[in-house]
Amino acid sequence: xxxxxxxxxxxxxxxxxxxxxxxxxxxxxxxxxxxxxxxxxxxxxxxxxxxxxxxxxxxxxxxxxxxxxxxxxxxxxxxxxxxxxxxxxxxxxxxxxxxxxxxxxxxxxxxxxxxxxxxxxxxxxxxxxxxxxxxxxxxxxxxxxxxxxxxxxxxxxxxxxxxxxxxxxxxxxxxxxxxxxxxxxxxxxxxxxxxxxxxxxxxxxxxxxxxxxxxxxxxxxxxxxxxxxxxxxxxxxxxxxxxxxxxxxxxxxxxxxxxxxxxxxxxxxxxxxxxxxxxxxxxxxxxxxxxxxxxxxxxxxxxxxxxxxxxxxxxxxxxxxxxxxxxxxxxxxxxxxxxxxxxxxxxxxxxxxxxxxxxxxxxxxxxxxxxxxxxxxxxxxxxxxxxxxxxxxxxxxxxxxxxxxxxxxxxxxxxxxxxxxxxxxxxxxxxxxxxxxxxxxxxxxxxxxxxxxxxxxxxxxxxxxxxxxxxxxxxxxxxxxxxxxxxxxxxxxxxxxxxxxxxxxxxxxxxxxxxxxxxxxxxxxxxxxxxxxxxxxxxxxxxxxxxxxxxxxxxxxxxxxxxxxxxxxxxxxxxxxxxxxxxxxxxxxxxxxxxxxxxxxxxxxxxxxxxxxxxxxxxxxxxxxxxxxxxxxxxxxxxxxxxxxxxxxxxxxxxxx
Amino acid sequence: xxxxxxxxxxxxxxxxxxxxxxxxxxxxxxxxxxxxxxxxxxxxxxxxxxxxxxxxxxxxxxxxxxxxxxxxxxxxxxxxxxxxxxxxxxxxxxxxxxxxxxxxxxxxxxxxxxxxxxxxxxxxxxxxxxxxxxxxxxxxxxxxxxxxxxxxxxxxxxxxxxxxxxxx
Numbered sequence: 001x002x003x004x005x006x007x008x009x010x011x012x013x014x015x016x017x018x019x020x021x022x023x024x025x026x027x028x029x030x031x032x033x034x035x036x037x038x039x040x041x042x043x044x045x046x047x048x049x050x051x052x053x054x055x056x057x058x059x060x061x062x063x064x065x066x067x068x069x070x071x072x073x074x075x076x077x078x079x080x081x082x083x084x085x086x087x088x089x090x091x092x093x094x095x096x097x098x099x100x101x102x103x104x105x106x107x108x109x110x111x112x113x114x115x116x117x118x119x120x121x122x123x124x125x126x127x128x129x130x131x132x133x134x135x136x137x138x139x140x141x142x143x144x145x146x147x148x149x150x151x152x153x154x155x156x157x158x159x160x161x162x163x164x165x166x167x168x169x170x171x172x173x174x175x176x177x178x179x180x181x182x183x184x185x186x187x188x189x190x191x192x193x194x195x196x197x198x199x200x201x202x203x204x205x206x207x208x209x210x211x212x213x214x215x216x217x218x219x220x221x222x223x224x225x226x227x228x229x230x231x232x233x234x235x236x237x238x239x240x241x242x243x244x245x246x247x248x249x250x251x252x253x254x255x256x257x258x259x260x261x262x263x264x265x266x267x268x269x270x271x272x273x274x275x276x277x278x279x280x281x282x283x284x285x286x287x288x289x290x291x292x293x294x295x296x297x298x299x300x301x302x303x304x305x306x307x308x309x310x311x312x313x314x315x316x317x318x319x320x321x322x323x324x325x326x327x328x329x330x331x332x333x334x335x336x337x338x339x340x341x342x343x344x345x346x347x348x349x350x351x352x353x354x355x356x357x358x359x360x361x362x363x364x365x366x367x368x369x370x371x372x373x374x375x376x377x378x379x380x381x382x383x384x385x386x387x388x389x390x391x392x393x394x395x396x397x398x399x400x401x402x403x404x405x406x407x408x409x410x411x412x413x414x415x416x417x418x419x420x421x422x423x424x425x426x427x428x429x430x431x432x433x434x435x436x437x438x439x440x441x442x443x444x445x446x447x448x449x450x451x452x453x454x455x456x457x458x459x460x461x462x463x464x465x466x467x468x469x470x471x472x473x474x475x476x477x478x479x480x481x482x483x484x485x486x487x488x489x490x491x492x493x494x495x496x497x498x499x500x501x502x503x504x505x506x507x508x509x510x511x512x513x514x515x516x517x518x519x520x521x522x523x524x525x526x527x528x529x530x531x532x533x534x535x536x537x538x539x540x541x542x543x544x545x546x547x548x549x550x551x552x553x554x555x556x557x558x559x560x561x562x563x564x565x566x567x568x569x570x571x572x573x574x575x576x577x578x579x580x581x582x583x584x585x586x587x588x589x590x591x592x593x594x595x596x597x598x599x600x601x602x603x604x605x606x607x608x609x610x611x612x613x614x615x616x617x618x619x620x621x622x623x624x625x626x627x628x629x630x631x632x633x634x635x636x637x638x639x640x641x642x643x644x645x646x647x648x649x650x651x652x653x654x655x656x657x
Numbered sequence: 658x659x660x661x662x663x664x665x666x667x668x669x670x671x672x673x674x675x676x677x678x679x680x681x682x683x684x685x686x687x688x689x690x691x692x693x694x695x696x697x698x699x700x701x702x703x704x705x706x707x708x709x710x711x712x713x714x715x716x717x718x719x720x721x722x723x724x725x726x727x728x729x730x731x732x733x734x735x736x737x738x739x740x741x742x743x744x745x746x747x748x749x750x751x752x753x754x755x756x757x758x759x760x761x762x763x764x765x766x767x768x769x770x771x772x773x774x775x776x777x778x779x780x781x782x783x784x785x786x787x788x789x790x791x792x793x794x795x796x797x798x799x800x801x802x803x804x805x806x807x808x809x810x811x812x813x814x815x816x817x818x819x820x821x822x823x824x825x
Contacts, residue, residue, distance in 0.1 A: 286713065290713055527696065572699040612708075613715075613752070615702070615705045615719075616701055618701070618702070619699075621700060625715045626715075627715065631693075631710050632694045632696060632710065633694075633709070635698065
């Protein structure tokens with residue numbers, strides 16, 4: 001199993017650490033004085049260095065060592081990192097990623113350049129001020145009492161080193177308290193039974209002592225008391241006893257430990273599972289649901305009451321199981337949002353704009369696949385907002401806005417869909433310019449009456465760009481159509497709202513999951529097909545007169561609108577005679593509507609989607625297949641392609657007439 | 658690839674199609690099913706025009722008759738579906754093929770296998786791995802992966818390719 005390969009585990013761990021490091025660095029930009037963040041960054045670097053060296057990533061360890069040192073200095077001197085330092089640290093983090101991915105690329109000039117920059121920045125900030133080094137050196141010393149967790153030595157903590165480190169802070173007298181040591185026959189030679197009571201004469205602040213224990217603090221008992229004068233027993237009023245053991249957090253200092261605890265507890269409750277296993281699980285559950293609906297049919301036909309009750313029980317269980325399994329695949333969208341913080345940080349610098357990112361609803365959960373596929377479209381949209389939406393600081397000042405622009409990423413549940421929106425407080429979309437441009441390029445008929453949303457949909461057309469100049473970021477007219485295509489692929493829709501001078505909001509409406517859709521089951525000839533319910537607008541009857549009349553023109557009059565329709569019987573070459581009362585299912589894709597003539601509308605059907613194999617990749621009018629209750633397969637119609645097909649046919653008819 | 662040239666025997670599953678005996682490597686066979694309900698896929702390649710449900714999986718069903726230029730034939734009581742696990746372009750793909758009748762899994766000694774003759778076959782030589790002997794009869798061992806791989810630009814007509822070198 002690849003999962004138990006230690007190097008693989010290191011890679012996963014390193015990945016998490018780098019993500020954590022980046023987040024912390026970006027947080028530091030907002031709250032540079034937060035000592036806790038510096039500690040977190042330091043710990044991430046320290047762990048990277050340590051585990052890296054352990055798994056043979058020597059170049060990584062050597063490089064990280066320098067960065068770790070820089071943060072150690074910050075930590076010890078309580079100095080706030082400058083923006084320049086954060087930038088270097090981010091560059092260093094990228095370098096570490098390269099060193100992990102390609103351990104062979106050691107000693108590149110790039111890494112040296114980063115380190116040189118790092119030491120320059122550190123020197124700069126040091127000369128700026130001496131830092132508010134805690135000068136509470138008035139304390140004569142500290143009395144430190146601690147007990148390590150019993151398994152401390154098994155997890156690699158060496159108490160002797162801790163004591164040595166304490167000794168280096170000042171003159172220490174150490175007493176080992178051995179009352180907890182069990183009788184010889186019960187002793188586990190690897191366990192740590194001893195408590196220590198250390199009297200330390202030093203001018204160092206309390207934090208220096210806490211730093212000694214920084215890597216074991218979460219699990220140990222530690223109390224630090226100030227010594228008044230030479231008296232060993234007196235306890236100063238200012239001293240607070242700190243106990244950090246398991247649940248019994250008595251007094252928590254405003255320090256790292258408070259935040260660390262819940263995070264630590266959480267990681268113990270989660271496990272890593274390869275995504276493929278989740279997919280397999282979902283497949284199995286899908287099969288179970290199908291088998292269950294067959295059982296339900298059989299039970300309905302049976303007169304045996306016990307069969308019926310078992311069938312009902314199984315139905316309840318399998319639907320619960322399906323919901324649970326789908327829940328497992330759900331991830332909070334926050335992990336996607338946090339990826340964009342770096343993007344915005346870098347882009348804001350390149351563009352010379354000041355931009356704040358606000359995220360709302362990070363805890364909103366979405367299917368794993370949806371989240372993965374959302375990344376690219378969101379990057380495009382954010383770039384667009386930053387480049388076109390948010391003005392230069394000078395323009396913003398002229399418009400009476402704060403110099404700092406704001407981009408808000410938000411996500412929330414709304415029924416069976418999730419709405420993800422990107423808003424900016426920039427200049428908004430220019431209606432007149434979009435219209436002119438669209439009319440010039442033939443995307444819009446001149447003078448057509450359109451709602452704002454309809455007009456703005458034009459920006460998602462391939463090749464459409466209103467940008468006068470092409471920048472490195474955007475303006476080439478590619479990108480927005482990619483957004484559109486990806487969102488269509490996710491069976492979602494895009495809404496655009498904008499007000500001139502106030503900014504714009506682009507909302508992506510996405511289904512909760514890709515694995516299951518609500519569909520309308522219809523029959524055409526002998527075959528059964530599923531139409532995604534989100535695309536269905538209404539069902540009407542195709543009267544025999546209409547049927548006969550429409551042989552020539554294939555249009556329906558739906559409350560005054562002409563809607564072209566496709567006879568699925570002809571499209572699917574159904575050989576059976578048509579039903580007497582055919583139905584038309586009106587489906588929409590974007591602004592276009594088309595009617596699909598079917599023999600029978602069977603009803604609502606919740607569907608586990610199975611993708612078609614690559615042997616059917618060329619069949620565009622179906623997006624997948626599903627297995628019905630009786631075990632036969634029904635194809636799922638791809639409404640976007642069908643509507644396109646219908647419109648093309650309509651165009652051909654128009655051209656012919 | 659050329660497993661049959663070494664001294665070990667080749668294990669194959671034999672089946673009938675239009676009075677010819679064909680064989681596929683037994684290691685590629687997942688299972689054999691009775692004919693189940695087939696869902697037609699409109700607008701698809703006639704070679705893989707259907708879908709079947711194999712234990713909750715949607716599996717394409719292919720008809721080799723299309724590839725070998727044989728006339729369509731209605732199903733009989735002997736008709737079976739041979740479900741195969743293949744690897745196409747590095748991805749695992751499960752497919753079903755129709756067989757008029759399935760015989761047995763048998764071992765064919767390497768000595769009973771011959772290279773595809775360059776003339777005397779009506780079918781595209783790259784579809785055929787080798788010719789094997791079963792009693793007094795011959796059977797055609799198919800290169801099933803090649804049959805399901807996308808066609809080269811020259812396209813599907815069988816006769817035009819007869820004089821090509823057999824696939825290595």
